[in-house]
Every structure is written in C-alpha cells, then in structure tokens.
Amino acid sequence: MGRARMAENKKSSQVLQGNEACAMGALAGGITFFAGYPITPSSEIAELMSQCLPLAGGRFIQMEDEIASMAAIIGASLAGAKVMTATSGPGFSLMQENLGFAMLAEVPCILINVQRAGPSTGLPTQPAQGDVQQTRWGTHGDHSIIALAPSTVLECFEMTIECANLAERYRTPVVLLLDEVIGHMRETVVLPEPSSYEIVSREEPASGLAEYCPFECDAERLAPMAAFGGEYRFHVTGLTHDRHGFPTMVPSEVDSKIRGIVDKIEDRADELSDLEEFATEDADVLLFAYGSTARVAKSSVRALRENGVKAGLIRAKTIWPFSTRRLKELAERLSLVVVPEMNLGQLVIEVERAVCGKVAVRPLGRVDGHLFEPDEISEFVMKEIGR
Amino acid sequence: MSEAIETARTYLRPSKKLPTVWCGGCGLGIILSAMIRAIARVGVEKNDVAVVSGIGCTGRMPTYVDFNTLHTTHGRALAFATGIKLARPSLTVIAAMGDGDALAIGGNHFIHACRRNIDMTAIVANNSIYGMTGGQYSPTTPHGKRGTTAPYGNVEHAFDVASLAAGAGATFVARSSVYHARELDRLFEKAIRHKGFSVVEAVTNCYTSYGRLNNHASPVEMLRWMKENSVPFAAAAKMDPEELEGKFTRGVIVDRELPEFIESYDEQASALAENPVAVEQVGNILRRFDAAAERLNPKSG
Numbered sequence: 001m002g003r004a005r006m007a008e009n010k011k012s013s014q015v016l017q018g019n020e021a022c023a024m025g026a027l028a029g030g031i032t033f034f035a036g037y038p039i040t041p042s043s044e045i046a047e048l049m050s051q052c053l054p055l056a057g058g059r060f061i062q063m064e065d066e067i068a069s070m071a072a073i074i075g076a077s078l079a080g081a082k083v084m085t086a087t088s089g090p091g092f093s094l095m096q097e098n099l100g101f102a103m104l105a106e107v108p109c110i111l112i113n114v115q116r117a118g119p120s121t122g123l124p125t126q127p128a129q130g131d132v133q134q135t136r137w138g139t140h141g142d143h144s145i146i147a148l149a150p151s152t153v154l155e156c157f158e159m160t161i162e163c164a165n166l167a168e169r170y171r172t173p174v175v176l177l178l179d180e181v182i183g184h185m186r187e188t189v190v191l192p193e194p195s196s197y198e199i200v201s202r203e204e205p206a207s208g209l210a211e212y213c214p215f216e217c218d219a220e221r222l223a224p225m226a227a228f229g230g231e232y233r234f235h236v237t238g239l240t241h242d243r244h245g246f247p248t249m250v251p252s253e254v255d256s257k258i259r260g261i262v263d264k265i266e267d268r269a270d271e272l273s274d275l276e277e278f279a280t281e282d283a284d285v286l287l288f289a290y291g292s293t294a295r296v297a298k299s300s301v302r303a304l305r306e307n308g309v310k311a312g313l314i315r316a317k318t319i320w321p322f323s324t325r326r327l328k329e330l331a332e333r334l335s336l337v338v339v340p341e342m343n344l345g346q347l348v349i350e351v352e353r354a355v356c357g358k359v360a361v362r363p364l365g366r367v368d369g370h371l372f373e374p375d376e377i378s379e380f381v382m383k384e385i386g387r
Numbered sequence: 388m389s390e391a392i393e394t395a396r397t398y399l400r401p402s403k404k405l406p407t408v409w410c411g412g413c414g415l416g417i418i419l420s421a422m423i424r425a426i427a428r429v430g431v432e433k434n435d436v437a438v439v440s441g442i443g444c445t446g447r448m449p450t451y452v453d454f455n456t457l458h459t460t461h462g463r464a465l466a467f468a469t470g471i472k473l474a475r476p477s478l479t480v481i482a483a484m485g486d487g488d489a490l491a492i493g494g495n496h497f498i499h500a501c502r503r504n505i506d507m508t509a510i511v512a513n514n515s516i517y518g519m520t521g522g523q524y525s526p527t528t529p530h531g532k533r534g535t536t537a538p539y540g541n542v543e544h545a546f547d548v549a550s551l552a553a554g555a556g557a558t559f560v561a562r563s564s565v566y567h568a569r570e571l572d573r574l575f576e577k578a579i580r581h582k583g584f585s586v587v588e589a590v591t592n593c594y595t596s597y598g599r600l601n602n603h604a605s606p607v608e609m610l611r612w613m614k615e616n617s618v619p620f621a622a623a624a625k626m627d628p629e630e631l632e633g634k635f636t637r638g639v640i641v642d643r644e645l646p647e648f649i650e651s652y653d654e655q656a657s658a659l660a661e662n663p664v665a666v667e668q669v670g671n672i673l674r675r676f677d678a679a680a681e682r683l684n685p686k687s688g
Contacts, residue, residue, distance in 0.1 A: 028676035033474050054656035055669045059473045059649075064499040068466035071459065071496075075439070075470025078457065079478065083470070101460050194676055228437050228455035229475045235450060237458035246404065246450065 013190045018156040018182045019086075021189065022112055023048035025160025026084050028191075030199050031110075032058035033081040035072035037065055037091060040125040041180040042114040045086035066091035070098035073109045077102075078236060080227030082164055082201070086112040088180075090121060092131055093138070099173055100139030101238045103261055106217060108167035108202055108225075112160070112176045114183035117342075117369045126369030127180035129291055129342040133349075135175050136320050142258050144265035146272065147175040147320040149290040153187040155317070158197070165200035166272070170264055171222050177319060179342065181292035181371060207231060216243040218256065219263030265321050273323030276315040279305065283312025285336045285381055288327075288351050290316040292371060293340050299374035304381055311381065319347065324354035331355035336384055340364040340377050360384075398423040398433070400453045408447050412598075412606025414565035414591030418512050419448055421568055421589075422481065425575035429479070437478045439468040441493060443519045444593075445485035445512045462493030465500040465509060472507050476649050479579060480507040486527040487517045490546050494526070501555035501584055505648040508578045508585045509557075511548050514593040522596030533600040552586040553641045559585035560641040565592065566613035567637065577639065583647050590617070590635060 016024070023045045026034070034049040036042075050060040058081070063069040066087050073083035087095060092113045102109050115131050117123035131138075135147045146166050148159045156178065163174040205212050205224040212232040216223040223243075226232040239247040240254050248254060265272075279301055280286065289297040294315040304311035314326070327337075337359055339348035345363035352361045364380050366372055399405065409415050426436060436454040440446040442461035449456035455478070459467045464482040472480045489497050489511045500509065516534055517523040524534030524541045527548060531540045549562045559581040561574040571589055578585035592598060592609035603609050620638035623631055659665045 024672060024676070027673060033470065035470060052669050052672055054652065054659055055665065056673055057656075059652060061469065061473060063466065063469070064495050067463065068469070068496055068499075071463040071466035072470035072473070075457070075467035075472075076474035077470070079437075079471045079474035081470075081474035083474075097460055098463065227475070228457075228471060229435065229478045231434070233434060233453060233455050235456045235458070237450075238460055239458065 013188050015186050016153050016189050017044060017184060017186050018150070018153050018178060019044035019114065019184065020048055021153045021156035022086070022160045022176065022178070023052070024191070025157040026110075026164070027052055027056055028157070028194065028197070029161035029164035030082045030201070031084045031164060032056070033073060033076040033083045034058070034060045034085065035063050035069040035076070035083075036085045036087065037063055037069050039066075039088045039091045041116055041183045042086045042088045042112065044183075045112060049084075066094035067097060070095040070102075070111070074098060074102050074105070074107045077107045077109050078228050080229070082108070082168065084110045084112065084164070086114065088114050088116045088125070089118040089128075089131055092134065096134075096138040100141060100143060102173040103139070103143045103145070104238055104240070105236050106171040106215065106222070106261065107173070108171055109173050110160070110163040110167050110176065111173060112178065114178040114180060116180050117367065123369040125180055127292060127342060127371065128367065128369070129179055129293065129346070130367070131177065132319060132341070132343065132346040135177060142262055144262045145175060145320050146170070146172060146265060147177050148274075148317060149177045149319050150182055150317070151291055151294045151315060153185060154189045154191075156182065157189070157191055159317070161197055161199070165198065168200045168202040171202065171217070171225055172261070172265065177291065179291045185292075205232065213243045215241060215245050215257075217264070218260045219267050222264065269321035269323045270325050272318055272321060273325070274317040275323075275326055276317060278313040278315070280312035280314065280330065282310050283330075284310040284334060285312070285338065285385065286330060286334050287311065287313045287377065287381075288316065288337055288339045288347075289313065289341070290319060290347065293342060296372045296374050297340055297377055300377035300381070303374055303378040307378070307382070309381065309385065309387070316347070322347075322350040322354075324350075327351060327354035328356075331358040334359045336381070337361045338364055338377070338381055338384065340366070340372055342366050342371070394423060394427050395420075398426065398453055399451055404451050407451060409444060410595040412592070412594040413444070414514065415444055415448065415512060417565040417568050418483075418510065418571065418589045418591060419451065421572035422483070422510065422575055423452060424572040425579055426479075428572075428576050429579050431479045435478055437468070437471050437480045439464045439471065439480065439482045441484050441488040443485040443488045443517065445483050445488065448483045462488055462491070463496060464488070465493065465496045465507075468507055469500065469503075469505060472505055473649065476506070481510065481579070482507065483510045483512065485518070486511060486513045486515060486548070487525040490526040490548065490551070498551070498555040501552050501557040501586065503648050504556065504558055504583045504645050506582055506584070508575070508587070510575065511586065511588045512591050513548055513588050514591045514597060515545070516593050516597035518593040518596050522600055535596075535600070548588040549586070549640050552588075557586045557641060558583035558643050558645045559639070561586075561639045562588040562590065562635065563637045564590035564613040564617055566610045567617070570637065574639065581642070583645060
C-alpha cells in the first residue's frame with residue numbers, strides 16, 4: 001500500500017461496532033423510518049437510529065413490543081418510506097406474525113436479528129446461530145425469505161444497504177442475521193464512498209394509469225408499488241388476494257399468489273447467492289460456515305493445511321434463499337463437508353440436501369453460548385478423517 | 388336521500404365489493420356510513436385518507452370504502468396506523484376495530500396509542516362479542532351474559548372502553564351507539580378534526596351471535612335497548628349511580644389539548660438542526676452518506 005493511500009485510509013478509518021455499522025448502513029441505504037423495541041444485543045442499532053433519524057429527515061419510534069414494531073414499519077413502508085427494525089431471538093419470535101403479513105402483502109422492509117442463545121429468554125446475551133431455520137420457516141404458511149449473514153463489521157454496513165436494496169427490488173421483507181459476536185465486535189473499518197455502492201428504490205407506477213393493479217405480480221415481474229397518500233388508492237390485506245389487492249378464494253388466483261411470493265425468491269436462489277471461497281481450489285475437506293463461526297473456520301482451514309489436510313472454506317453470505325449450485329459442483333470431488341454452527345444443526349440440513357449423499361456431511365454444533373475455538377473445528381475434522 | 392346516495396357513490400368502492408360480509412341486522416353498516424358521512428363533512432380528499440383495520444367483522448370495513456385501505460393482523464391496526472401516520476403525516480388516518488380486536492389481542496397497542504397522542508382516530512365498534520368466530524365472549528361482554536365460550540354466563544368483568552381510553556391518556560374520547568346514527572357521525576367528525584389521538588366507542592349490535600345467545604328478540608329490539616338504556620353524558624352527571632345501573636353514557640367524554648407526537652418530534656428535529664453540537668456529532672455520521680446528507684437540513688429539504 002502506498003504511503004499516500006495509507007495516510008488517506010488513516011484519515012477515514014474508524015473503529016466501529018457491528019451494530020453501529022448496521023445503523024450507518026441503514027442511513028446510507030436510505031432508511032427513513034425505524035420502529036423497534038429494546039432488546040440486547042441489538043439495542044445499539046435502535047439507539048443510533050433514534051439519534052440520527054431526526055437530523056436525516058426521518059422518524060424513529062419505540063413501540064410497545066416487537067409485534068407493534070414490525071407492524072409500524074410495514075405501515076410506514078406502505079406510506080412510501082424505506083423502513084427497518086432490529087431485534088434478537090425473543091423479539092424475532094414476536095415479529096413472525098407480521099413478517100408473514102409483509103411477505104403476503106409484498107411490503108419491502110428490513111429486519112436485523114442479532115442472534116442470541118435460545119430458546120425462550122435463553123442465555124442473555126451470549127452468541128448463537130439458532131434462528132437460521134426460524135428465519136426461513138418461522139411464520140405460518142408457504143412463503144420464502146431473503147436473509148444475509150455478515151462476518152465483519154464492514155459487511156454489517158454493506159449488507160444492511162444490500163438488504164434495503166433487495167427489499168425494495170423484490171417487494172419483500174429481508175432479514176440480516178447477525179450473531180451477538182458480530183453485533184458487539186469492534187473493528188477498524190474504512191467505510192466505502194457513497195459512489196461505490198448502489199441504492200435501489202422501489203419502482204413506482206407511472207402517473208395517469210386508467211387502472212393500477214398493485215399486486216399484478218408473478219415470479220418474473222413485480223408490479224410497481226404506489227404509496228398511500230399518492231395518486232392511486234388501493235387495498236392491502238393479509239388475506240390471500242387478487243391482483244387488485246382484494247380477498248379472493250378463487251383457486252387459480254390463490255395458487256398464483258402463493259407460488260408468486262415463493263418463486264420470486266426461490267427462482268433467484270443462484271442469482272442472489274453470495275459465497276466467499278477460501279482455499280477451495282484443491283480442497284478435499286470443506287468447511288461450510290457463516291457469521292462469526294466462519295471467521296473461526298478460516299483459522300481452522302489454515303491449521304488443517306499445516307497438518308497436511310487439504311481443507312477449504314465456503315463462507316455463506318447469503319443464507320436464504322439457499323443456493324445448492326456450488327455445493328453440487330464441489331460434492332463431486334470432496335471427501336467430507338463439515339458444517340460448524342452455533343446451533344445443533346440448522347443450515348447443515350440444506351447442505352445435506354444440496355450434495356444428495358455424494359459426500360459425507362457432518363454437523364458440528366455448539367450451544368453453550370461460546371464461540372468455536374479454531375482447534376475444536378480442526379480436531380473434529382482430523383477425527384472424522386481418521387487422523 | 389339523494390345526498391345519501393351521492394355520499395355512498397363517492398365513498399364506497401364501485402363493483403364487486405358489495406354486499407358486505409355482515410349479517411342482516413348488523414350495526415356495522417351504520418358505523419361505516421357514519422364514518423363516511425363524517426369524512427365527507429370534514430371534506431378531506433379520498434386520496435388523503437387511510438382506513439386501517441384488524442381482524443374480525445369490523446376488520447372487513449376498509450374493503451368497502453374507496454380510500455387508501457389496509458386490513459392488517461388481529462389486534463395490530465393501531466400499530467400499522469402509527470407507521471403510516473409517521474411516514475406520511477398529511478394522511479388522515481382512521482383505525483376501525485371491534486372490541487375483541489382493539490381490547491383483547493390489541494389491548495396493549497390500544498393503551499399505548501392513547502398515551503402517545505399521535506393525530507389519528509380509533510373507532511371501536513363494541514358489540515360485546517366475537518362475531519366472526521361465532522359468538523365467544525369478549526373483553527366487553529357484561530358479567531353474566533352468555534357467549535359460546537361462556538355457556539353458563541360470563542364470570543369475567545367487562546372493560547368500559549371509553550374510561551379505559553381516557554385513563555390511558557387519549558385526548559379525545561366519545562361514545563354513542565348505532566341507534567344514534569346521526570350523533571355517531573358528528574362524534575366521528577369531531578374525533579377526526581381533533582388534533583391528537585381520538586377514540587370513539589360505537590356501541591353496536593350483533594344479533595346473530597350475542598342477541599340470540601342472550602335472548603334478544605330481534606336486531607330492532609337491540610337497537611331499542613340502546614335507545615332506552617343510554618344517557619347523554621351531561622344528563623348522567625346529574626344522576627345517581629343507581630339510576631345509571633345497566634345504562635351507558637353518550638357524548639364527548641374527554642376533549643383536551645396535549646402536544647401531538649409528530650409536532651413534538653419535528654419541533655425537536657428542527658431545534659437539533661440549529662444545534663451545532665448535535666449537527667457536529669450526527670452530521671459527521673450522516674454527511675458521508677449521499678442519501679442521508681440530502682436530508683440533513685430539514686429546512687432546505
């Protein structure tokens with residue numbers, strides 16, 4: 001690195017916490033409304049939003065619970081705002097109800113879940129990755145979701161912007177899955193210049209249409225989204241609805257609605273997938289990890305290689321929709337996949353599904369409220385391969 | 388009559404959405420018509436009105452009216468409405484809820500909405516029963532009255548909706564009944580015009596469930612009960628508690644001024660923009676981001 005560049009970086013670098021970086025990413029991404037309810041380890045996000053939004057021309061409100069927080073952001077999104085909430089496990093459980101509403105009513109919003117150990121009140125506030133399947137399946141009925149998982153403070157910033165963009169582009173809720181370690185970890189970061197990232201806003205309908213159909217959506221194309229208080233009046237409901245937004249029980253309309261909200265995400269699984277690969281070129285043993293666990297797994301890969309094991313790592317930055325493409329390719333030449341997670345085996349289910357039995361997949365779970373140690377993962381691999 | 392037809396043509400959604408899902412003899416249609424008469428008198432444009440509801444018979448109300456309409460989850464209407472109003476304060480926001488919706492599953496949202504004083508109107512259609520699910524007892528079913536889940540009579544005690552709203556801090560509280568349809572629309576009008584959070588309890592009848600379970604002869608007899616067992620608030624103040632036993636009071640119960648949430652929030656934001664320390668602290672964060680920096684100075688924006 002050149003001297004000038006170093007000096008420039010020194011000037012613009014700052015020490016930030018993951019949660020702070022999320023709030024700053026939200027502001028950078030154009031979020032103008034935040035509703036939330038206090039819960040450790042996510043509260044710093046709400047605190048920073050409450051401090052900044054009044055000066056950013058937006059509004060903040062602390063609601064009476066997480067159910068109301070989710071409801072308020074959906075209402076604000078329908079009125080045209082870019083919206084966000086943040087919570088942790090117990091609050092995430094309460095948000096499932098209206099998360100499902102936002103999926104069916106196709107309302108853009110982002111939800112940051114700084115995961116802590118559960119179930120129930122659990123282990124406040126030690127880290128966990130126990131909400132991975134709840135993110136996918138927590139609300140009732142058939143649906144789909146987009147969820148991203150950062151491993152660094154910089155990614156907390158970048159991925160919050162990305163979540164806002166995805167929510168706006170696909171008219172859907174998007175979840176950012178941190179864990180307590182990522183939320184509270186501090187790193188020196190140089191935030192990217194605004195010109196270096198894209199900001200997406202929802203497509204609005206053209207003016208003067210004879211008829212505006214707010215839900216003329218299918219997997220391929222989504223209807224533009226008008227805001228309450230604009231040119232078009234329309235109806236939004238949590239009942240299964242037709243293209244006008246009115247309740248329907250016509251089987252063909254119901255079928256296309258439900259398939260539409262699922263397929264618009266699942267059909268894009270490969271396109272939305274963001275995987276970071278480390279030492280996978282010649283890998284024989286693959287670690288598949290995300291969040292803070294992936295940081296540890298990277299050290300484990302180095303240690304294994306020092307011991308002559310050709311290990312590699314896939315770090316999943318996109319958790320949902322789960323793309324099977326790369327795992328299917330690698331399965332042909334791997335002898336073992338190990339999935340360390342701070343839960344008793346959640347994303348490993350998807351990995352197993354992806355490789356179709358072509359390679360052994362072993363879960364490695366930890367649920368005692370502590371991070372993996374690098375040795376713990378590498379020793380597990382050594383044992384599995386009989387060395 | 389022609390005025391009524393014109394109001395209906397203006398505010399009800401044309402085609403497909405009528406008739407309503409409500410049973411013959413249900414009071415909800417009277418509440419809906421009182422609501423649109425009130426909106427017509429306030430004179431607000433249809434594009435500038437949002438009507439929000441939760442789940443239940445009253446939850447279907449927004450479907451029929453030609454505004455920005457939102458039919459939400461059970462009990463959450465006011466929480467969704469809060470987001471709409473904060474994101475777009477120019478909208479006149481009305482939440483229509485039944486007694487079970489507003490006060491049981493939505494009770495927490497209700498009291499906190501009363502406390503916050505955001506400029507919105509809550510209409511609570513109180514028929515003392517869960518109608519849509521078939522007649523289970525609700526938080527406003529009187530002691531001793533029957534529901535399908537209180538087959539031997541309700542052993543619980545009812546909320547007094549208006550007193551609850553007043554106690555929780557609502558700055559405008561009123562009550563009337565579907566028998567007093569004209570009084571109801573004038574109270575709705577006052578509530579909509581009120582700057583702050585307003586609550587109107589509309590006592591109504593569910594003949595199909597509550598009426599039949601509790602030996603009422605007909606929907607008309609239930610309306611007659613409202614006529615004979617309600618007392619204007621001013622008159623009630625001069626009556627003994629014994630005389631008021633089993634009756635409900637009507638009229639404006641609370642009408643007071645208190646700083647409104649959005650006004651207070653925006654005043655604070657304007658003051659912050661003039662405060663060099665705040666601008667220094669927060670501005671250093673925001674200035675980096677184009678999207679936020681454009682809005683940094685509310686005055687220029």
